[in-house]
Amino acid sequence: xxxxxxxLASLSGVRAQDNFKMLGEKEMRATVVGKDITDGSHxxxxxxxDGALIGAESGSRWTGTWNIQRNKLCMxxxxxxxxxxxxxxxxxxxxxxxxxxDDDTFVGVIEKHKGN
Numbered sequence: 489x490x491x492x493x494x495x496l497a498s499l500s501g502v503r504a505q506d507n508f509k510m511l512g513e514k515e516m517r518a519t520v521v522g523k524d525i526t527d528g529s530h531x532x533x534x535x536x537x538d539g540a541l542i543g544a545e546s547g548s549r550w551t552g553t554w555n556i557q558r559n560k561l562c563m564x565x566x567x568x569x570x571x572x573x574x575x576x577x578x579x580x581x582x583x584x585x586x587x588x589x590d591d592d593t594f595v596g597v598i599e600k601h602k603g604n
Contacts, residue, residue: 508577
């Protein structure tokens with residue numbers, strides 16, 4: 489997946505054992521929708537309430553879509569309509585999107601949306 493492979497290990501100090509809790513659909517909507525998922529400096533994904541994604545990385549922007557299916561956050565890749573579905577794990581403001589239960593390589597933080 490382009491998103492995960494581009495941003496792997498962006499916050500390498502945050503690991504799965506650091507009190508992460510898997511979110512259900514209601515918690516995802518309350519915690520993630522309308523916010524930015526980011527590494528704080530290189531990339532961000534705005535999860536818009538209308539189902540659109542706005543991504544930015546190193547000066548380039550892309551758009552996509554998202555939805556929640558079976559308690560997983562499903563997001564499209566840049567240039568594709570195919571969706572990859574993730575379990576969403578949180579620890580404080582830290583977020584881990586995992587394709588598999590033990591996967592913790594895509595880690596970022598949740599922040600209030602900073603605008604376009």
